[in-house]
Amino acid sequence: MQTRIPEHIRETVAGAEAEGILRNCVHCGFCNATCPTYQLLGDELDGPRGRIYQIKDLLEGGEVTRRTQQHLDRCLTCRNCETTCPSGVEYGRLVDIGRELVEARVARPWRERAARRALRVVIPEPRRFRALLGLGRLARPVLPAGLRRRIPARQAAGTWPAPRHARHMLCLTGCAQPALAPRTDAAAARVLDAVGVSLVAAPAGCCGAVDQHLAAPEAARARMRANIDAWWPALEAGAEGILVTASGCGAQVRDYGHLLADDPDYAERAARVSEAVRDPVEVLTAEQLATLRPDPAPRVAVQEPCTLQHGQKLGGRLTALLQGAGLETVPVAEGHLCCGSAGTYSLLQPGLAGQLRQRKLGHLTAGEPEVIATANIGCQHHLEAASPVPVRHWLELFDPEEIA
Structure with missing residues (x-):
C-alpha cells in the first residue's frame, strides 16, 4: 500500500512503525472473511481493511x-486478521496506534470518558477491583438479572504448594x-508441583493491557517498567520463566520487548522478559498429564482464546494437549472466531459482545460437552x-486437589 504520510509524522516512532505496517498491506481483503465484527455488521469500515484505510487517511492528514x-x-483487537493475512500485516499494533491518535483529536462524550477512566482506575488495581467485586457480591441478590450474572460466586483457591x-x-x-477466579493460579501451582516444577507468585499487578488497548500507552509502559523491575531479580537468580495462566496477559507481556524497544533503560530487559514468558500449554505439553486426568474424564468443548491463537500463535496446542492426555474433546465450529470478551470490550460494546457470545456458545454446546475449557480469565x-x-x-x- 502506497502512503503519503507527512515527514513530521514519519519521523516519530509510532509514525514510522505505522507506515511500515501499512506498506505491507496489499488490499486483498482476506482479513474481512475472518473478522468477527465484519461478520456481524457487514460494513467495510467495521472490518480490518476498512479500518486500515481509515488509519492511513488519519496519518496522511485526512479528516x-x-x-x-x-x-x-x-x-x-482479536488479531484473527493477522493469522489470516498472507502479507504479515501487524494489524493489532496498527489499530493501537490509530486509536491513540484519534483519542488525541476527537473528544468523547463525558459518559464514555468517565466509563473508560473508571475501567483504567479499577480493573488494573487488584485491591480496588477486589473491593468493588466484594460490594457487588453483597448486592447480588437485589441486582437485575443481567448484572447479577456478571458477578461470580466467591471461589476458594485451595493450597499453594x-x-x-x-x-x-x-x-x-x-x-x-485473583479476585474473579483465584483457583486458576493455585491449580497451576499444584499441577506444576506434581510434574516437578515449583511456581512462585510474582510480585506485580496488571500487565498493562487495559491501558494499552484503551489508548493510554504511557500508562501501559509505566506498568510494564514496574513489572520488569519486580521480576528481574528472580530471573537473574535462575527462574526458568514467567508462567502466565491468562492468555490475554501472556500476549501482552510477550510484546514488552517490542513496546519498550525505544526505551534505552528498559529495552534489553524487556526483550528478555518477553522471551521468558510461557503459557501453561507450552510448559505442560511435554509432561505426562494423563496421570492427573480425572476418572471419569468429562467431555470437553475447547474454547481457544484469540490471545492464545492469534496473539501468542499457539493455535491448536490446547486441544492437542487435552487429547494427548486422554480427554474427549467435542468438535467446535468457528473455533477461530472471538467470543466477544476481548478485555474491556464486553463492557464497552455489550451489544456486539453479546451477539458474539451467543454465537460462540451455540458452537461450544452443540456437541453436548460436560464442561467448556478455556485459557483466559476474560473469556471464562x-x-x-x-x-x-x-x-x-x-x-x-488436572488439579490434583480436585481429583483427590
Missing part, C-alpha cells in the same frame, strides 16, 4: 471524526483474575455469565 472513532472502538523443586518459575497473577468470565455448561480454566481439569 478524523466521531464516526472514525466508533469504527476503531468496535474492533475487538511451598517451593521444593530445583526447577522453578514465576507466576504472573495479574489484576482481575464472559462465557460463564450466559453458559448452560460450566466454564473452567483447562488447568482445573
Whole structure:
C-alpha cells in the first residue's frame, strides 16, 4: 500500500512503525472473511481493511471524526486478521496506534470518558477491583438479572504448594483474575508441583493491557517498567520463566520487548522478559498429564482464546494437549472466531459482545460437552455469565486437589 504520510509524522516512532505496517498491506481483503465484527455488521469500515484505510487517511492528514472513532472502538483487537493475512500485516499494533491518535483529536462524550477512566482506575488495581467485586457480591441478590450474572460466586483457591523443586518459575497473577477466579493460579501451582516444577507468585499487578488497548500507552509502559523491575531479580537468580495462566496477559507481556524497544533503560530487559514468558500449554505439553486426568474424564468443548491463537500463535496446542492426555474433546465450529470478551470490550460494546457470545456458545454446546475449557480469565468470565455448561480454566481439569 502506497502512503503519503507527512515527514513530521514519519519521523516519530509510532509514525514510522505505522507506515511500515501499512506498506505491507496489499488490499486483498482476506482479513474481512475472518473478522468477527465484519461478520456481524457487514460494513467495510467495521472490518480490518476498512479500518486500515481509515488509519492511513488519519496519518496522511485526512479528516478524523466521531464516526472514525466508533469504527476503531468496535474492533475487538482479536488479531484473527493477522493469522489470516498472507502479507504479515501487524494489524493489532496498527489499530493501537490509530486509536491513540484519534483519542488525541476527537473528544468523547463525558459518559464514555468517565466509563473508560473508571475501567483504567479499577480493573488494573487488584485491591480496588477486589473491593468493588466484594460490594457487588453483597448486592447480588437485589441486582437485575443481567448484572447479577456478571458477578461470580466467591471461589476458594485451595493450597499453594511451598517451593521444593530445583526447577522453578514465576507466576504472573495479574489484576482481575485473583479476585474473579483465584483457583486458576493455585491449580497451576499444584499441577506444576506434581510434574516437578515449583511456581512462585510474582510480585506485580496488571500487565498493562487495559491501558494499552484503551489508548493510554504511557500508562501501559509505566506498568510494564514496574513489572520488569519486580521480576528481574528472580530471573537473574535462575527462574526458568514467567508462567502466565491468562492468555490475554501472556500476549501482552510477550510484546514488552517490542513496546519498550525505544526505551534505552528498559529495552534489553524487556526483550528478555518477553522471551521468558510461557503459557501453561507450552510448559505442560511435554509432561505426562494423563496421570492427573480425572476418572471419569468429562467431555470437553475447547474454547481457544484469540490471545492464545492469534496473539501468542499457539493455535491448536490446547486441544492437542487435552487429547494427548486422554480427554474427549467435542468438535467446535468457528473455533477461530472471538467470543466477544476481548478485555474491556464486553463492557464497552455489550451489544456486539453479546451477539458474539451467543454465537460462540451455540458452537461450544452443540456437541453436548460436560464442561467448556478455556485459557483466559476474560473469556471464562464472559462465557460463564450466559453458559448452560460450566466454564473452567483447562488447568482445573488436572488439579490434583480436585481429583483427590
